[in-house]
Every structure is written in structure tokens, then in C-alpha cells.
Amino acid sequence: MSIPDPSGSRTEGLPPTELELSRLGEEETDVVSIAELANYIGQDVAVAGWVVHWRSSGRIAFVVLRDGTGTVQVVFRRPPGASSEGFQEGKDPVPHFALETALRVEGRVRSDPRAPSGVEIEGTAWTVVGESDGEYPIQPKAHGVDYLLDWRHLWIRAPRQAAILRLRAAVGRAIRQFLDQAGFVAVDPPILTPTAAEGTTTLFAVDYFGDRAYLSQSGQLYLEALAMALGRVYAFGPTFRAERSKTRRHLVEFWMVEPEMAFCTFEENLLWQERLISAVVEYVLAHCRSELQLLGRDIARLEQIRPPFPRLTYDEALVALKEQGMELAWGEDLGAPEEAALSQRFERPLFITHFPAAIKAFYMQPDPQRPEVVLAADLLAPEGYGEVIGGSERIADYHLLMRRIEEAGLPPESYRWYLDLRRWGSVPHSGFGVGLERLVAWLGGLPHVREAAAFPRMLYRLRP
Amino acid sequence: MSIPDPSGSRTEGLPPTELELSRLGEEETDVVSIAELANYIGQDVAVAGWVVHWRSSGRIAFVVLRDGTGTVQVVFRRPPGASSEGFQEGKDPVPHFALETALRVEGRVRSDPRAPSGVEIEGTAWTVVGESDGEYPIQPKAHGVDYLLDWRHLWIRAPRQAAILRLRAAVGRAIRQFLDQAGFVAVDPPILTPTAAEGTTTLFAVDYFGDRAYLSQSGQLYLEALAMALGRVYAFGPTFRAERSKTRRHLVEFWMVEPEMAFCTFEENLLWQERLISAVVEYVLAHCRSELQLLGRDIARLEQIRPPFPRLTYDEALVALKEQGMELAWGEDLGAPEEAALSQRFERPLFITHFPAAIKAFYMQPDPQRPEVVLAADLLAPEGYGEVIGGSERIADYHLLMRRIEEAGLPPESYRWYLDLRRWGSVPHSGFGVGLERLVAWLGGLPHVREAAAFPRMLYRLRP
Numbered sequence: 022m023s024i025p026d027p028s029g030s031r032t033e034g035l036p037p038t039e040l041e042l043s044r045l046g047e048e049e050t051d052v053v054s055i056a057e058l059a060n061y062i063g064q065d066v067a068v069a070g071w072v073v074h075w076r077s078s079g080r081i082a083f084v085v086l087r088d089g090t091g092t093v094q095v096v097f098r099r100p101p102g103a104s105s106e107g108f109q110e111g112k113d114p115v116p117h118f119a120l121e122t123a124l125r126v127e128g129r130v131r132s133d134p135r136a137p138s139g140v141e142i143e144g145t146a147w148t149v150v151g152e153s154d155g156e157y158p159i160q161p162k163a164h165g166v167d168y169l170l171d172w173r174h175l176w177i178r179a180p181r182q183a184a185i186l187r188l189r190a191a192v193g194r195a196i197r198q199f200l201d202q203a204g205f206v207a208v209d210p211p212i213l214t215p216t217a218a219e220g221t222t223t224l225f226a227v228d229y230f231g232d233r234a235y236l237s238q239s240g241q242l243y244l245e246a247l248a249m250a251l252g253r254v255y256a257f258g259p260t261f262r263a264e265r266s267k268t269r270r271h272l273v274e275f276w277m278v279e280p281e282m283a284f285c286t287f288e289e290n291l292l293w294q295e296r297l298i299s300a301v302v303e304y305v306l307a308h309c310r311s312e313l314q315l316l317g318r319d320i321a322r323l324e325q326i327r328p329p330f331p332r333l334t335y336d337e338a339l340v341a342l343k344e345q346g347m348e349l350a351w352g353e354d355l356g357a358p359e360e361a362a363l364s365q366r367f368e369r370p371l372f373i374t375h376f377p378a379a380i381k382a383f384y385m386q387p388d389p390q391r392p393e394v395v396l397a398a399d400l401l402a403p404e405g406y407g408e409v410i411g412g413s414e415r416i417a418d419y420h421l422l423m424r425r426i427e428e429a430g431l432p433p434e435s436y437r438w439y440l441d442l443r444r445w446g447s448v449p450h451s452g453f454g455v456g457l458e459r460l461v462a463w464l465g466g467l468p469h470v471r472e473a474a475a476f477p478r479m480l481y482r483l484r485p
Numbered sequence: 486m487s488i489p490d491p492s493g494s495r496t497e498g499l500p501p502t503e504l505e506l507s508r509l510g511e512e513e514t515d516v517v518s519i520a521e522l523a524n525y526i527g528q529d530v531a532v533a534g535w536v537v538h539w540r541s542s543g544r545i546a547f548v549v550l551r552d553g554t555g556t557v558q559v560v561f562r563r564p565p566g567a568s569s570e571g572f573q574e575g576k577d578p579v580p581h582f583a584l585e586t587a588l589r590v591e592g593r594v595r596s597d598p599r600a601p602s603g604v605e606i607e608g609t610a611w612t613v614v615g616e617s618d619g620e621y622p623i624q625p626k627a628h629g630v631d632y633l634l635d636w637r638h639l640w641i642r643a644p645r646q647a648a649i650l651r652l653r654a655a656v657g658r659a660i661r662q663f664l665d666q667a668g669f670v671a672v673d674p675p676i677l678t679p680t681a682a683e684g685t686t687t688l689f690a691v692d693y694f695g696d697r698a699y700l701s702q703s704g705q706l707y708l709e710a711l712a713m714a715l716g717r718v719y720a721f722g723p724t725f726r727a728e729r730s731k732t733r734r735h736l737v738e739f740w741m742v743e744p745e746m747a748f749c750t751f752e753e754n755l756l757w758q759e760r761l762i763s764a765v766v767e768y769v770l771a772h773c774r775s776e777l778q779l780l781g782r783d784i785a786r787l788e789q790i791r792p793p794f795p796r797l798t799y800d801e802a803l804v805a806l807k808e809q810g811m812e813l814a815w816g817e818d819l820g821a822p823e824e825a826a827l828s829q830r831f832e833r834p835l836f837i838t839h840f841p842a843a844i845k846a847f848y849m850q851p852d853p854q855r856p857e858v859v860l861a862a863d864l865l866a867p868e869g870y871g872e873v874i875g876g877s878e879r880i881a882d883y884h885l886l887m888r889r890i891e892e893a894g895l896p897p898e899s900y901r902w903y904l905d906l907r908r909w910g911s912v913p914h915s916g917f918g919v920g921l922e923r924l925v926a927w928l929g930g931l932p933h934v935r936e937a938a939a940f941p942r943m944l945y946r947l948r949p
Contacts, residue, residue: 052748054668054716069748071713071910089716089747090668123910150748151881151911174710174902175909183714190671197661204518204554207654211940212676212723213689213738215947225677227689227700229737229947230729236676236691243940246638249535250647252518252553258722259676265694273693274677283553284516284533284589284614417615438638438949445639446535446587447615476675476707483679483693485902 056090123151195304210240244281281452290451412453419443520554587615659768674704708745745916754915876917883907
């Protein structure tokens, strides 16, 4: 397999060294990735991949191969009178391969407007790289989801699952591109932490050389320290919540991107959120058309997503819900049904702002005009996908933060270093956290977040 | 603070909406980041940051501010006869600020060729955003490292530490850019896993709803499954080793980038490694000059790093070590002193290949010509920095892998899904893991990996 010389590499344009030539000389015909085949029309190439589909009619066989970058049909015809190298002799004149057989195929690329990739290969030779046991556990029929999750190590090969994973990678790229260009510094807060960032009931505990550590639920507290050092920062990594909930929106282990900005007010925080989400949608529309089509996504819905996003205060949300026949007492939190009802009134993501302080985290800044609510917002995705972002302005005042820690029943000594950030040059600062799997589920139109993770971790699901 | 419109955003070129105008209208003079000041020479700007240094001589005060993007000197002069807004009246005509006071400063940018940033600000007004308690714990003097690590949440504000964190972010960007451009799909293997990837003695255990989980030491086993689905993949995330070692090269929690490639031989794996490392060095030289200079890095040493990298087999390494007076019996592993001795013979990173199978992981492919050694390589950084990459070709054959699992005393039932990858279309595949903190330590010339992590986790170091 040839190794492309990625642009930007120091060796670009240089002739290969003697050492490299001698190494690459061991190779046969260059293997081309299926995604690149359209650049090789009329040329002889090799492709390496796995059999997705096979059918034969007498002297002709059709093999659909996937290699991770795409799928292509290879057509094998037995040349009249000739015994093409590699073709089986005897009664079956064309090759027969079991599902998921690994093949190396050689042939000529030709344009085929009917093919999804626009090309097909006229096969001339093949080599079996890896046999398939037969009885491939995932057949083209309906399997139960528990069965499929038990075979997740193979299920990810299915076109739909692979498309979701490519979409997830693209969403991550879009997020990083937006934040990097806006001058955010990528940082990595610790996963093993001595204290809780979000409540104490959903912590995974770890024995840390005789000390007690917890898996991070959010990098936020550390990100605040890093924002005071670097201005604008973001973390992008795994977080953990030992929640005993089995819903289509919860994973035990999930990835979050968490931007945190010094000298940033609540208002500016919302602007960053709508710009980030809009940029991600734009990127996905530009780069993931084939994945979205494969997933059956209604692309017109995504094309609606542009700033500004509508906003409702919590109080306005209660009024709207009452109109819809869903009455909540002031101070009650919104659940999934309420979020769905509210977000379905809008085509764009919806901010719910100014939540009661009592149902939000201790570190959120109270509204100076009305201290019983906090300068926090949740962003609800449209089409009933619910919360994809939670964010807030953080308390900058030492004494207020100390009081809120005490009111929350948390041990102030554990938060000493976090309080220190308010002793030496405290500034207004804000941040938010985007749940990656929820974002991917919304963008891809997935029924459940579990498909947005390569190996989802849920209540009672730790394997494979 | 103004929010730049990152290029690529959907709103670029569009006039601001009425809503955005009304929001931004609340702002005063736009705050400019210090890194951008050179574009504003002759203009009036505002800057928001923290006091790094202050000195005064009568009617003039010099304040050095940092905002995370850079540092700038602001000069305050009391205009003759006038009382400039914001200037204190009385005996002290120029402002006095304690270290780490958070300020918003207004003034005119002027060119100053003597300044590291090339500019300085003629200050006209200031606002104290956040007082400093005084007695800032980190003074411009030598503190012990344990003291500094206890104050890590403030120590990261020091210019050297902030430069290291920016370097780390740039290294991450360079790695992703190289791999994304080469067609690798970014994936996220699980952190909570039921089995060990690298030995069983250094595992952190977690109670998982009554089941037993371990923190991932490497995503590799899962990455192999993902490579069979997506071709070329990479993970970039935290990994954990409960190692009771206190060396300058070990962290308990560290980040790894782990590429894994289907249809990739041992030889091609080495080529990917030297191309990746060369691309990262090139990127850092192009984008992190000021950080490298601040760190006192010998840049000429980094400019030597280009492919191909020298190679020694393990057997050749033993001979070379003997010449250097360090005798090892065949089958013994290389330690830090041996690695340092070997790598100091070369200016470029050095591959050590073909290690004895007995000292390497169970999944590594034996050399067909000589099965007592495996197709594995470690890449040693120059200047004594030691191993920064470990990689290998993986066993593709089901029966051989099963035998190696049994020989390693591991329970085959735990590896059933991993063995499955060899039942349905197994292919030659290879991968490697780069330790991010070690890479950053080498590139930045740091004496210890702990400075390469924002909040390092080590034996007996879980706080802050």
C-alpha cells in the first residue's frame, strides 16, 4: 500500500531517499483507496478491502468491496477462451467470496454514472488476504439492538455505522477548526480528580495509590484556571457520569468540548455558542453529504441552522409550556418531554436562559437584577433532540462563591484552589459544554446516542 | 470583548443582525488581544489582562500585562497640568498595581522595536477588573517544584508554563493535521474497559454498577476493530498506568495518539512514524518560534529532524551498548540509561527494532524469519529523551494469536471479540502510540514530563 506524502510534510517535492526507494520497491501495483478511484479512470489499480456483497450469473461475478473510505463494485468476467489468472477453474468460472472476506483486487477503473461512487472496476486478478469464517454474525436482516451491541466490534463495519463514525470525526474536526481559528488554546484538564465538578451522586470512584480519586464529570473547574492563564481555552475529551438512567440521550462515558473564556460575559457566551454550532452545521453540510444521505438525514432541516438562535427565559418557557398543556411549578427542572415540546416550536436551536439557581450548579453567576435565577443557558437542538449545550457565566466574586459552596454542602477545603482564582485577578468569565454524541445524534438524525459512540458505555453495557 | 468572526463561519461577510448589533452595542471600545496589537499601530484600543510586572519612577509607570496571547508594556504618564481619567490623585500620580491584578486598559498602540512584541501602549485610562490579594504565591524567585505543583492552578500563568501549554496545543494540532490530511479517521475508543491492553499489573480499577472496569492503558485493541471498519484510524485521548515509578518520564495519566492501519506492514508502519514526527517538528518550527525561544530550546537540534531515521535492531543495539561499556544479556529489556546511550549516537530519532518476543506484548507479530523476535519498534528521541513511540505489526492469524494469549496467561474468553477480528477478513495491520507529554518534553527541551501536562497526575500527586 502506498503512503501518500501529506502536503506540508518536509519531504514534499523531494525525491525519495535511497532507503525509501528500497523499502517501497518491495510493493507491487500501488493500492489506491476507493475514495480516490475517480482520479484513476482508465488506469490499472489495486484495491484492498472487504467483501460487502457478492453475486454471480454464470460467467460474470459482481463483488462489492469496502475499504473504509468508500465502496466500489468490481466486475469479474471470464475472458472468452482465456483462463484469467486467479479465476477458479471448473464448474464455477467466476470467484465466490463469503461476506467480509479480505481481498486484494487488481483491475481497470472505469466510469459508471449509475454507481454511487461514479466508478466501477473491471477486475483482472484477485488475492484472498484473509478468509472469512462464513456465518458472518451480522446479516442483511433486522437484528435486535442488544445483539448488535454484543457484536459492536463487527457492527461498526456496517455502512450506516461507519458513516456515523466518519460523521463524528468530521464534527470533531469542525469544532477544533472553529475554535483554533478563533484563538482558543486546546488544553487537557485531568480525568483523575480529587473533587466533583457536577454533583456528587454520579461519580465513579478510583483507588489512587491509597487515595480516593473520581473520574472527571467535566473539566470546567480546571478550565477556569487555564482561562486565567491562556485567555480562551477549550478541552475536548471524555467525561463520565455514573447515571443509572437508560434513556436515548444518556451515555455513562461521553465526549465533551468545553470552551472557557476569560473576560467573557453571559451574553458573549451565547454568541460563541451559536457561532460554533452554526460553523459545525456548515462544515458537515459541506463535507459529509454522502454520510448524511446514507443516514437518510433530512438535509433541509440542517440548512435552516444559522444565527441568531431564538431564546426563551425559563419563565417564558413555563408560560409556553402551559399553553401546550404541560404545567410546571416555578423551580421545577425541565425534563426531556418539556425540552422536546419547547424546541419543536422552532426550526433553529433554542436557548433557555435564566434558570432558577436552585436547580443549577453552585458556580453559576446569579443575575444581578434577580439573584434567584442564574446567568445560565441550555441550548436545545431542534426536532426533539433536547439539550446539546449547557453553559453559564461563572461566579467571579470570592465571597459569593464561598457562600454558594457552603450552601451546596460541599467541603470548602476541597475547593480552596478553585477559590484562589477569585483572589488574584478575578475576571468575568464564562464557558459551556457541548455533548459530542448528542450533537452527532442530532446532526445525523440518529434515534439514540449509543450509535454515535464507537463502543458505547451504558448502564449494564461495558462490553465489548 | 469583541468576538472575531472566524473565517469559514456562515455569517462571514453578512452584516450583523439587529439582534447582534443590539447585543454588541452594550460594549465599550473593542478589546484587542495582545497578539493582534501590531495590526493597530497608531490606533486607540482597549486591552484586558493581568499585571505581570509593575514599576514606577515619579510621574511615569510601566505596567506589563499578559492576556494569554502575549505580553505588552503599557506606559502611563501623567499629562502636565491635566488629570487623566483614571489616574489617582495625591502623592502617587501614577497607578500602582499588585502582581496579577486584572485590568482593562485603554490607550494608543505605538511601534517599539525594543519590545519583544514590537509594540507598546501609551496608556490613557484603566479599570481594575479584579483586585489581587497581594502576596501572590509565585514570586520571581526560585520555588521548589513540590511547592509549585501545589500552586499549579496559578503556576500555569507563568510565561514559561503558559508557553509549554501553547506548545502542547500546537503539537496536538500538527498531529491531527498530518493524520487528517492522510485520510485517517479520528475515533474514540472507550476509557472504561473490561480487559487489559498492556499487562495487568498497572491497572486502575473502577466499580461499574457492580461490574469491574479498568481505565484504558491504550485504545489499541479497539483501534484494531475500528481499522477493519474504517481503514486508517487514530485515537487521541487520555490513557492511564498505575505505575509506582517516580521518574522524569512517567505520568500516571497521559495522552497518547494511536494510529492504526489496516493493510499495513511493519515496514510501512515505520515510514508513517518518521513522516508524522517530521511533520510535527516542521509545524512546531514554523508556528512556535516564540515559545521555543522562551523555553531556551536549541532550535538547531530540531532542524536536524527529517526522514529517514536511523535504525538498529535489538541485536545491533546490544553490540553498540557493549562498545559503550553497557552489557546486556540477550532478552533483557532496555532501560532509560541504555536508551539514552543509544540515542545520543544520533542526531535524529532512532528506531530500535526486532525486540525479543518475551519482553513485548502478546499481540505483536513474530518475525517470520526468526520467531523469537517481534516486528515491533520503539522510537527513541535524541538528546536522551528516550522512547516517544512504541509500535508493531499485530498478529493477523487467529491460531497464533490464541496461542500467544494463552502463553501470556490471559483469559481467552475476555479476548473473544478481539480474536473475532481474525475470523472474518483478517488483514496485515500495524499501529503505534505516541506519548504526547514525552513528545512535548523533547520538542520543548523540558527536564521533566510533568511540565508538559496542565495538571500532572503522578504517584502521590492528585491535587489540585
